[in-house]
Amino acid sequence: MNSPEKTPETETKNSFLRIKKFHFAMLLFFLVFLTAGITTFALAFGEDKPAVQVIREREEFAKLYDAYDTLKNDYYQDVDQEKLINGAIDGMMESLDDPYSDYMSQEDAKSFHQSLSSSFEGIGAEIQEREGNIFIVTPLKGSPAEKAGLQPEDKILSVDGKSIQGMSSTEAVALIRGEKGTDVKLSILRQGAKQPVDVTITRDTIPIETVYGEMLENGIAKVQITNFSQNTATELVDVLNDMQKEGMKGLVLDLRQNPGGLLDQAVKISSLFVPEGKILFKVEDRKGNIEEYTSENKNNNNLPLVVVIDKGSASASEILAGAVSESAGVPLVGEKSFGKGTVQRAEDFSDGSNMKFTTDKWLTPEGNWIHKKGIKPDLEVPLPEYASLPFIDPEAELKVSVASEQVKAAQKMLKALGFNPGREDGFFDEKTKTAVVAFQKSKKLEENGVLKGTSTIELMNSLREKIKNEDPQIKKAVEVLKQEMSK
Incomplete structure (x- = not known):
């Protein structure tokens, strides 16, 4: 779902924040066993100095070692050593209390990588974990989730009768995704509703076609970007070229219910509409160091532009909205955006599992951190009340x-x-x-x-x-x- 069912999408930094193999954790647990071996050898032969030196190098892990050894030796049943290690990593990620940092098993990591490719099988909805609950960020355009009437901020209570409260978004995605043609039943609670409803959705192949264009009137084109996947920038250029052939004189860029995606795509797309040399966004690390990313647009595109956003516009779509607003003076219309102002990196372990974690804040060109605040449009235009009415179960009479x-x-x-x-x-x-x-x-x-x-x-x-x-x-x-x- 990556959420599409993706979920959680991750902001991969492409060339400047590369996805690389992550060996530290595996090395750490290798040292656990190595330390235990050295300690045993030293006690047997009366040489305790080497063991003391090794432990003192990473004294903060002594408690972890003790817990691992105690469970391995004294638990009433045999324990799965790999499961214990994975659980330790997962626990570290959970302790960050960050919905965008997560540990993924081999299967979950495979689904995660698929969500960034050309297609996947599922219901087609971005989800997020907040305070132990799973929420819809946005359904993808044309997906089974959208056709079933799911909306941003819908809370998923259970999947096929199994409660998902307390689960991570990755765990929830694993339950919701499945083979094309199979059904999944979600219990959904919509904001303002008193009772949840059950929604049965048939899974399908979700193509990651992310750009849709149409001519409206008087030379005005409307182009919708649904998320930022591997080929979104190329798709957008192709669609804009088609619109120009049809006489485009102005553009409405629709970023509503766009949960974000790949950061490099946001950079490329923002550069299409922001003058060369102008700031697109800034990245701030834990030490407060700030790096600026600027537009490399040499085409001087003066096409009149208006951007539409809503509460489902998140992350990379907010980077784009902030860039065109503050560095190109483009008007924003709609509703306040979601408010995700952090950047994640995904790193693979040698066994195929993966962890995704927050590395930086991103700031708008003027230095605003929009995290949990969102971007307020220049012209706030709400949708009518009936646009957020809850789903009605077709099976109910x-x-x-x-x-x-x-x-x-x-x-x-x-x-x-x-x-x-x-x-x-x-x-x-x-x-x-x-x-x-x-x-x-x-x-x-x-x-x-x-x-x-x-x-x-x-x-x-x-x-x-x-x-x-x-x-x-x-x-x-x-x-x-x-x-x-x-x-």
Whole structure:
């Protein structure tokens, strides 16, 4: 999921923060055994000086050695030595209390690397662990997760009936991902909802196509970047070239629900819109040393631009938004972004496992650290309330006399679509049934006044289409862009 199901995405520093083999941890545990051997030899022959010298070199690990030896020798069952070592590393990562630092087993590491490639199999949603809970950061465009109605900030309570509270995002991804064509049932709690709902999603191959373009009106193009994968910069250049052939005179760049991805792609894309020599972002290490990254754009692209962001815009997409805003004066429209201001590096162990950990802060060109704060747009434009209505389980039967939060959501959807249910308090009465029948008639469905299966899916799809067609954030961006183009 990497989240897409990815998750957690990691900000890989490509050429300037390279992914390299990490041998330190394995060497450390080799020294554990070596130290034990030296100690035994010294005690047997009365030579204690070498053992004391070795221990004193890394005295902070004495407690770890003692715990390992005690469990290995005295636990009531035989212990898996490799599992103990992996658990020690995992415990170190957990102690950082950083949702972006994680230890991954061989299988998890394989999934992680796949999430940065051209495709993977799963439901297609970025997730994040916060305070022991797993949240959706954003569903990928066109993914099963998006089609099922998952939204940013949805909390996942369980996967196929198994609670995932207390799990890391990597552990949750391992449960949620699976082979194409298989089903996974998620228990979802949406913000503002009192009761969770079960959502069954059929896994599919998730292609990492990350750039989508279309011409709107008066030479205005809208280009959406869904995440920053290996080929995103190249995809974007190709799409922009196509838009120029269609007469593009101005561009709306849509970064909504973009969870980020590879840092080098953010650098390349930001450079397309920021003048040469201007700062794109800054990186600050633990000692306070700051390195600036500047645009290498030599094309002097003066294309009028407006960028749209929301609470699902995170990390690399925030780097791009901050760069164009502060170094190129590009207007930002929409809602405050997610607020991820750290950079991660992924390093592999020799056995194929992996650990991902935070190495630096990143700052906007003006030195702002947006972590847990987000980037506030120049023009705040919220989506209508109906855009964040909770998912309705198609397997649930909503009919006369039923009262529930899902009925309330259905009533709000019906009203937004022009079918007045008469009430929005969650009680399904005869007037609500009349509204359902009218909706079913408009879609040429069985007119039974019951919301279930196809009727429920059509209701949610119709609302999604309305949101797309009446998108106030894009409309405002077009309005602002027209003003920029007329200057």
